[in-house]
Amino acid sequence: MDSFEKFTESEIITRVLAGEKALYEIIVRRFNPYLYKIGRSYNYKHEDTQDLMQETFVDAYKNLSQFEGRSNFKTWIIRIMMNNCYRKSQKSSFKNEIIQDIKDNSTPMFANSNNDTDKIIHNRELAGIIEDALCHIPLDYWMVFSLREISGLNIAETAHLLNISEANVKVRLNRAKTMLRAAIEKTYAANDLFEFNLIYCDAMVEGVMKRINEI
Template identity: 65%
Template sequence: MTASFERLTEAELVRRVQEGEVELYEILIRRYNPCLYKTGRSYNYNHEDTQDLMQDTFVDAYKNLGQFEGRASFKTWIIRIMMNNCYRKKERSAFKNEIIKDINDNSVPMFTGFDNDTGKMVQNNELGRVIEEALGKLPFDYRMVFSLREINGLNVSETADMLTITETNVKARLSRAKGLLRNEIEKMYTPSEIFEFNLVYCDAIVNNVMEKIKRL
């Protein structure tokens, strides 16, 4: 894909894909591979299961592009599809979410003031695994709020809508999640380094999804 195509807005891409330029869907896949990967891993799915769910989500989104009305961003729309697919998979496995209590709000951004030094991640692969493991141990409700707010960059309103909870609960759960993780990650890592999605895997997802779409 050329740089000119990559500069297209979400609305333009969706419109042109619907009008028959199916190859442009690849741009949307590449844009949102990372956030879907982070979402799947936040449900504690392993790498392989997460990739399968991502492919299903991109195919589902393609088949339902006509339902995308543009009132919310394409990012929040496709994350919601991914979350629904993750939830259904958990339901099939008789997974039961934890029920947690609300806690006090502390809206100080967790990562403010920290440098984006990706070299630290390269030098600390073991610590990276510790971070992922620590996130996986958080109660589900805390983990999902943290993923949507701090890792995927959704705002409070979008997160509340995505999880069908109040904005107050979003802030409360995020505060608790930060408290549980702060000692292990805030001094070393930025949100983008957590569950980093390698470009090699990105290419594989793109190819698999585009092949499935061609067969529809």
């Protein structure tokens, strides 16, 4: 599967739709970290987040033919994950807001941000501090913070996913940073937060591929 890592999502999707179902494993491995961060940002526990991730990958597979490439695939699949998180929150009787194009070159809060899971810095203490802090700030702010700073989306993508303006994204992000500044050191990488360890990746791939092979 390593020989396919250079392929774009569009190339992989085209081949999957043409019948090379096994290549969907690349999609699962590539987007595991992003979806995990979204689930944890909604304050779901590890196990619930994994269930939501699996549902999202299966939903995305079922709807691959509807992906038209007008947004990038990361934004598309994150939207599916967010919708699944929202629906679960409604079923659980939690009050939540409905989560539903703008360039930005601002510097992320985490100066050393890097979404390569092979380079994750293991710092459980810091992760615990920030997870706890995020759970105590308003939903409007931590959702923007999560998408922008933890998942690495730009202002345009964040605004599009949350269906808010560029100005609102910037205001909410700045306020979230103010709330969290005391607990966060700039020298830490964003991947310390809500980390999806590589030890879970194979199990997620196995679960998703088993389900789509039954479709």
